[in-house]
Amino acid sequence: MAYSTDVDRKWQKKWEETKLYKYDPNKKGEKLYVLEMFSYPSAANLHLGHWYNYSLTDSWSRMKRMQGYNVFHPMGFDSFGLPAENYAIKTGIHPKDSTLHNIEIMEQQLKNMGATYDWDYEIATCKPEYYKWNQWIFLRLLEKGLAYRKNAPVNWCPQCNTVLANEQVIDGACERCHTEVEHKNMTQWFFKITAYAQELLDCLPQLDWPEKTKKIQTNWIGRSEGTQISFLCEKNGERLKDEDGSDLKLSVFTTRADTLMGVSYVVVAPESPLCTLLTTDECREKVEEYQAFTKKASDIERMSTTSEKTGVFTGSYAIHPITGKKVPIWASDYVIATYGTGVVMAVPAHDERDYEFAKKFDLPIQRVIASKPDAEDELPFIEKGVLVNSGEFDGLNFKTAIDAIIEKLQPQGMAERKINYRLQRSTTVSVTG
Ligand SMILES: [Zn+2]
CATH class of the missing domain: 3.40.50.620 (HUPs)
Structure with a gap:
C-alpha cells in the first residue's frame, strides 16, 4: 500500500x-x-x-x-x-x-x-x-405501529433476486444487470412515513436548505386536497359485493370532483387485485395478457403523459353515483396500484391522459366544464371554469360545484373531502427470494 x-x-x-x-x-x-x-x-x-x-x-x-x-x-x-x-x-x-x-x-x-x-x-x-441499534429502532417502530407487513407490488429483478426502487429501473430493466424487471406482489415490511407527511411539509420552510431542494421535497411529499368519491359496480349484471356482504365500492381520489358529471369510464391499475376481481370470464384472457404485458414497464414510464396509452376492458361497469348510469371499467397502466387508491374516474374532456385514452379506444368525451357557460373551448380543456351539461350543477364554479357534489353524496357515504399525499410508505429492501 x-x-x-x-x-x-x-x-x-x-x-x-x-x-x-x-x-x-x-x-x-x-x-x-x-x-x-x-x-x-x-x-x-x-x-x-x-x-x-x-x-x-x-x-x-x-x-x-x-x-x-x-x-x-x-x-x-x-x-x-x-x-x-x-x-x-x-x-x-x-x-x-x-x-x-x-x-x-x-x-x-x-x-x-x-x-x-x-x-x-x-x-x-x-x-x-x-x-443491534438498527434492531432496537425497528422494535420501537413495530411497537408504535410504524413498521408493518403488507402484500404490495414491487419491481423485481429475477437476476439479482432483489426488489428495486423505481429509480433503479431504467427503460424497464435493472440498472445493475440490465435484466428485464418484473412487477410482482410480495409481502414486505413497510415504514409508515406517511404518518409524518404533514409534519415534514410544515417543517420544510424553517430548514436552512437551498430553495430548489425544498421544492423537490415538497413535490415528493405531494400534498393535494381533494375528494374521495365511491362508485358501486356491476359484474355480469349483478351488484358486486364485498367479503362482508355489503356493496363493494370503488374509491377514487380526485382534485377535480367538479368534473364528476363528465365521467365516461373508470380505470383500475392492471396489477391491483381489484382488476382481477372485476374481470369477467369473457374478458379474462385479454386482461391476463394485458397484465403480463404491463409487468414490464416501470412506474415512471407508466406515469409519463407522452407514452402511448394501452388498456383493456374488464367486462364490468361502475355506477355513476349521481346519474346511476353505467360506465365501463377499463384496466390501463396509466393508473398505478400504489398511487392513491389505484382507481381513477376518467373525464376525457378535461384531462389530457383520459382524453388520449378515450380517443384511442373510442370512449365518450363529454364536455362538462367551460371557460364561460356558452364557450366551445378546445378539448381537452383542463382549466377550471363553470359547469355545463351537468344537470342540477350547471353554472356552478370549481369550488361551489365541489361543495354541492360533496353535500349531495356525503350523506350516502359516497363522497368525502380528503387530503392525499404522493409520498409512499417506504419499504425495507431486505427481501430475499
Ligand atoms: Zn438485476
Whole structure:
C-alpha cells in the first residue's frame, strides 16, 4: 500500500502519534459534526469517485478547525446488503472475510490520502455493536405501529433476486444487470412515513436548505386536497359485493370532483387485485395478457403523459353515483396500484391522459366544464371554469360545484373531502427470494 511519498508518510505518522484529529468533546471551540455518506466495502479498493466525494468535506473540516471549531469528523462503512453479497458471490469468499478485509484496505487508503478522520469512532454496519441499534429502532417502530407487513407490488429483478426502487429501473430493466424487471406482489415490511407527511411539509420552510431542494421535497411529499368519491359496480349484471356482504365500492381520489358529471369510464391499475376481481370470464384472457404485458414497464414510464396509452376492458361497469348510469371499467397502466387508491374516474374532456385514452379506444368525451357557460373551448380543456351539461350543477364554479357534489353524496357515504399525499410508505429492501 505504498502510495505515499516519504513526506506524506512522515507527517501522517506524526498526526497519528499526536492524535491531531482526535475529537475531544471537552475541547474549547464551537462543536461541528461533519459526516459523509459511508462507503460500501463491496470491492477491495477505493476508486476516484470516493475521494472526489470525500475531499470536499475533508478540506472543509480542515478549514473549520483552523477557524477554531471543535470538529468531529468520523468515518464508517455501509457494509451490509446486496453489494457485499454480490461481491461474495463473484469471488467465492465468505462475505464476513471479504467485507472485513475490504474495510481494512479502504481504511488504509483513506489514511494514505491524508484524510482527517477520528478513527476511534469508526463503525461498520455489519458489526453487532452497530446493528443491534438498527434492531432496537425497528422494535420501537413495530411497537408504535410504524413498521408493518403488507402484500404490495414491487419491481423485481429475477437476476439479482432483489426488489428495486423505481429509480433503479431504467427503460424497464435493472440498472445493475440490465435484466428485464418484473412487477410482482410480495409481502414486505413497510415504514409508515406517511404518518409524518404533514409534519415534514410544515417543517420544510424553517430548514436552512437551498430553495430548489425544498421544492423537490415538497413535490415528493405531494400534498393535494381533494375528494374521495365511491362508485358501486356491476359484474355480469349483478351488484358486486364485498367479503362482508355489503356493496363493494370503488374509491377514487380526485382534485377535480367538479368534473364528476363528465365521467365516461373508470380505470383500475392492471396489477391491483381489484382488476382481477372485476374481470369477467369473457374478458379474462385479454386482461391476463394485458397484465403480463404491463409487468414490464416501470412506474415512471407508466406515469409519463407522452407514452402511448394501452388498456383493456374488464367486462364490468361502475355506477355513476349521481346519474346511476353505467360506465365501463377499463384496466390501463396509466393508473398505478400504489398511487392513491389505484382507481381513477376518467373525464376525457378535461384531462389530457383520459382524453388520449378515450380517443384511442373510442370512449365518450363529454364536455362538462367551460371557460364561460356558452364557450366551445378546445378539448381537452383542463382549466377550471363553470359547469355545463351537468344537470342540477350547471353554472356552478370549481369550488361551489365541489361543495354541492360533496353535500349531495356525503350523506350516502359516497363522497368525502380528503387530503392525499404522493409520498409512499417506504419499504425495507431486505427481501430475499
Ligand atoms: Zn438485476
